[in-house]
Structures are given as C-alpha cells and as structure tokens.
Amino acid sequence: MQDAPALRHGWRPSWAVGRIDWRRMRSWHWPGVLSRSLAAVLGGYAVAALAATALALWLPTSRAEAVLTGTMLSFALYAGAVLWVFAAASALRAWVGLLLPAALLGALVWLGGGAG
Template sequence: MTAKTEGAAMALRIAVGIVGGYALACAVAIWISYVLPLARADAVLTGQLISFIVYAGAVLWVFAVRSALRATVGISLAILAFSALAWLCAPAISA
C-alpha cells in the first residue's frame, strides 16, 4: 500500500468510527428503550447509558479489524440490524 492509500483507509476508519459508531449507538439505545420492561423514562435512560459502551466498542472494533472495508460493512450491517429490531419493537402509534 502506498502512503496515500493508507491515509485514505485511516480517514475512512475514523469517519466510520465516528459517524457509524454514533448511528449504531443511537439504534441500540432506541431498541433497548423499547424492549426493557421498565417505566419509559427508566428504559430510555438505561438505553442511553448502554449506548456509551456500544459507541466506545464500535470505535475500538473499527480499528481492530483487518480492513477499512470490513469495518464499514460490519458497522453498516449492525446499524441495519438494530434499526430493524427497533422498528419491529416500536409501539403502535394511535391517533
């Protein structure tokens, strides 16, 4: 790899870690707030607290995998999975 390619891969990892980690943490927090059998405020607070751990883990994982492409695909699939779970677990909105 050339220095230019390595720099681009590092920039991609940083962007995926920041943006993708944030999106994953949000999706996990929303899903957790729906599935916990607590009062709404307690479930949301617990989801937000757990999201800090998820965000840190996502950023660490992005730099632990072999390639930037694998990091991008992995974070994207996790975001998609937890967003789908949150959507499926969302309560029905009554008008």
C-alpha cells in the first residue's frame, strides 16, 4: 500500500501526516467500523470470559490457582481479540476469527461442567 506522505517525512509515522485512505480500506465504511467495534467490545469480552472459565476448569493446578490464572490472563486475551478484530482484512473475517475460538472454548467449558 502506497503511503506517500510517510515516505517523504521518514521520521514520523504515517498517522501523523496522512489520513487513512478510507476508499482503499474497503470494509472500513461506517457499517464496517460499527460491526468491528461491536465485535471488539462484546465479542472480545465473550472470548475472554470463555477463556477465563475454560482455564479455571481445566488448568491442572489447585482450583483457586486455576481460577486466578484464568482471570488474570483474560485481560491480555481481550486485548489480543480487539487487536485481531481491527487488523482482520474484513469485518466478516473478524467475526469468524472470534466465533471459532469462542466455539472451541465454549465446548471446553461445557465439557468441564461449568455451564450448569
């Protein structure tokens, strides 16, 4: 992707100079942005919560330790999910990339008996 202003002023990152070219980033019209924001905030939280629960149920340590580990790690996973959502090539891919791990983690939680 061409980024002429950034090349001219090599010392500063592109965002300091040029605006993001919305036409080139096809899925970045506002429905796309809205969809991604929802995916990031709600979907990301769901993935993080499922991961925290799955780790709490399955980590091979004492249950208190497992719960603490899962809960503490969940925020990093949340941040990772948000980055993924906004880095994905399209909003659709972003959602799919959240739903797959969510399904997997959900299955783990269900098997671990945490759903009841």
